[in-house]
Amino acid sequence: MSRVAPVDERRRAETLARHEQLTKPRGSLGRLEALGARLAAITASCPPPIPRRPAVAVFAGDHGVVASGVTPWPQEVTAQMVANFVSGGAAINVFARYTGASVHVVDVGVASDITHLTGIRHHKVRSGTADLSRGPAMSTADACDALDVGARVAGELVAAGHDLLVTGEMGIGNTTAAAALVACFTATEAATVTGRGTGIDDAMLARKQEIVAGASTRAGRWLDPVSVLAEVGGLEIAALAGFIVGGAAAHVPVVVDGVITCAALLVAEALVPRVRDRCIAGHRSVEPGASATLSYLGLDPLLDLDLRLGEGTGGCLAIPVVRCAAGVLSEMATFADLG
Amino acid sequence: MSRVAPVDERRRAETLARHEQLTKPRGSLGRLEALGARLAAITASCPPPIPRRPAVAVFAGDHGVVASGVTPWPQEVTAQMVANFVSGGAAINVFARYTGASVHVVDVGVASDITHLTGIRHHKVRSGTADLSRGPAMSTADACDALDVGARVAGELVAAGHDLLVTGEMGIGNTTAAAALVACFTATEAATVTGRGTGIDDAMLARKQEIVAGASTRAGRWLDPVSVLAEVGGLEIAALAGFIVGGAAAHVPVVVDGVITCAALLVAEALVPRVRDRCIAGHRSVEPGASATLSYLGLDPLLDLDLRLGEGTGGCLAIPVVRCAAGVLSEMATFADLG
Numbered sequence A, B: 001m002s003r004v005a006p007v008d009e010r011r012r013a014e015t016l017a018r019h020e021q022l023t024k025p026r027g028s029l030g031r032l033e034a035l036g037a038r039l040a041a042i043t044a045s046c047p048p049p050i051p052r053r054p055a056v057a058v059f060a061g062d063h064g065v066v067a068s069g070v071t072p073w074p075q076e077v078t079a080q081m082v083a084n085f086v087s088g089g090a091a092i093n094v095f096a097r098y099t100g101a102s103v104h105v106v107d108v109g110v111a112s113d114i115t116h117l118t119g120i121r122h123h124k125v126r127s128g129t130a131d132l133s134r135g136p137a138m139s140t141a142d143a144c145d146a147l148d149v150g151a152r153v154a155g156e157l158v159a160a161g162h163d164l165l166v167t168g169e170m171g172i173g174n175t176t177a178a179a180a181l182v183a184c185f186t187a188t189e190a191a192t193v194t195g196r197g198t199g200i201d202d203a204m205l206a207r208k209q210e211i212v213a214g215a216s217t218r219a220g221r222w223l224d225p226v227s228v229l230a231e232v233g234g235l236e237i238a239a240l241a242g243f244i245v246g247g248a249a250a251h252v253p254v255v256v257d258g259v260i261t262c263a264a265l266l267v268a269e270a271l272v273p274r275v276r277d278r279c280i281a282g283h284r285s286v287e288p289g290a291s292a293t294l295s296y297l298g299l300d301p302l303l304d305l306d307l308r309l310g311e312g313t314g315g316c317l318a319i320p321v322v323r324c325a326a327g328v329l330s331e332m333a334t335f336a337d338l339g
Helices: A009-017 A032-042 A066-067 A076-087 A090-098 A140-159 A173-186 A204-218 A227-231 A236-251 A259-271 A288-297 A313-317 A319-331 B007-019 B031-042 B066-067 B076-086 B091-099 B140-159 B174-186 B202-219 B227-230 B235-249 B257-270 B289-299 B313-317 B321-333
Strands: A053-063 A102-109 A164-170 A254-256 A279-281 B052-062 B102-108 B164-170 B254-256 B279-281
Touching: A009 A032, A009 A319, A032 A319, A053 A076, A053 A140, A053 A236, A053 A313, A053 B164, A066 A204, A076 A102, A090 A313, A090 B257, A090 B289, A090 B321, A102 A140, A102 A173, A102 A236, A140 A164, A140 A227, A140 A236, A164 A236, A164 A259, A164 A313, A164 A319, A173 A204, A173 A236, A173 A259, A173 A288, A204 A227, A227 A236, A227 A259, A236 A254, A236 A259, A236 B235, A254 A259, A259 A288, A279 B102, A313 A319, A313 B321, A319 B091, A319 B313, A319 B321, B007 B031, B007 B321, B031 B321, B052 B076, B052 B091, B052 B140, B052 B235, B052 B313, B066 B202, B076 B102, B076 B164, B091 B102, B091 B313, B102 B140, B102 B235, B140 B164, B140 B227, B164 B227, B164 B235, B164 B257, B164 B313, B164 B321, B174 B202, B174 B227, B174 B235, B174 B257, B174 B289, B202 B227, B227 B257, B235 B254, B235 B257, B257 B289, B313 B321
Parallel strands: A053 A102, A053 A164, A164 A254, A254 A279, B052 B102, B052 B164, B164 B254, B254 B279
Antiparallel strands: none
């Protein structure tokens, strides 16, 4: 899965030229013009296809580091929220509904046994990671398996006709793993990229920062991205990295959500350089690691609404923007049409 | 139409409290939480209704000031674009399609005769304004008639079941009128609020600024908002002001688009104080008069995508955000539901 062709710069240029013909003042659609051209470059098509069947994949996994007190939420909440996704009562279900996306839930590493749940993909690699504050979160073999789950899910969704992929996740404790990955891959101080996640007090934040600092220093010894991922990552983060690469390999645009998927994108980019060119940053999460990643990768998020929920919610909100950016290129009249 | 009840602060507080019960970390939906509460306050309902049938009203009018060289576009383009709206080939048609809104076009002051066009509302008050650089753009009677057209259209759309109103417009030269209104109502220097509109060169911008300065100074002599509007406004701007008040009076949220509707909102607010409490700023237009207005009125726009097209495009893009903000409040599970 490591081969991803460069995006099509000729289609990008063609699309920018096409914008000059549409019945509107030059440049008046602002960032949607560059977005439309980016979609053309990714899909090698001018005008780019209008996404008709966006899919948000929500990967769920648990984190051993919760034992070290980085969050007030018990680990059981991950499984409870997976059940909530299945019954349609979570924020991502509502957001997907009103932005025209379907939700696909994947258990890649939930700690408890949820095999009884129907309506989700069961691809558990292991029952949560080990405590990354005390040693490697998982083996490199586990990390590779989880990467593979994500790539496989992307492939299946594309094969089923989904033409826009949105990254989503759930995992109590996963902002700690994400912060460690962001600190390591962007070579940034742990304190700078560690946020309050679901909302923690100052004492817990100090502990979290200390854990992120230690973990990212440890992870920094490794040269290869999979070892970094195994050392301080998470199963759902690994799967998301594979998902991003899988979508990119299929030339389907991937909308990136918040800080967890930012961390996954850093892993994906380390594995397959320029995979980011096939991604769209959906929004700017409040979590500092998200801004650090977007700035490091040179991605400009479409929305900035102070979200910090994850699940893919911010990514979903970007779908109508993407559709409009693509839609104007095939459905607007040109000056020639009007005479 | 001047009576608009204060928004329902009790429902706002109830909605914020309801957010604490939903299955997500506290505050994790960021600005969508305040938006949901605002919708509840406007509609006096907790949870607020999820807008099912948004309508964008596009008011078209011409501006005599084009004779003074404030835009490179000929006045005929207004009528051509109205025809484009009717045949579905304009940006607003595409944006409305992908955000689930219907488009309603109103001729309130197009210079040329377009009575042959079907599928639009014909409420022409006069065939364009006079040149506002040389004297009043219109009489106060015309301004009142145009205000009334807008209020009537809002009432009709609400009666037909539309539950979210989006402001749109078309009128070659209308950023000049809008800038004059913004300068006057916000007591800001003309140079600060005058932008390049559809894209003009430095020489034309200098002329435009001079015209806006003179016009806003002249308009500033008037105490009453209708006289200001008549002195330097436009027919579509007047109609939009009436439309905003009409939507507000019906307790239907009104999504405000770019600088032209910002100017209209200033007129509406001057006529009916606190009408802004029933509006939602859809986006931040590139035009400086938009930011000046939003800041003056204390409105925080949802999106910031460097748009400067008008027509209601930026307002439409906010629709899915509004739907999600309302949707989570009725469709998400609560912690009690999950046990």
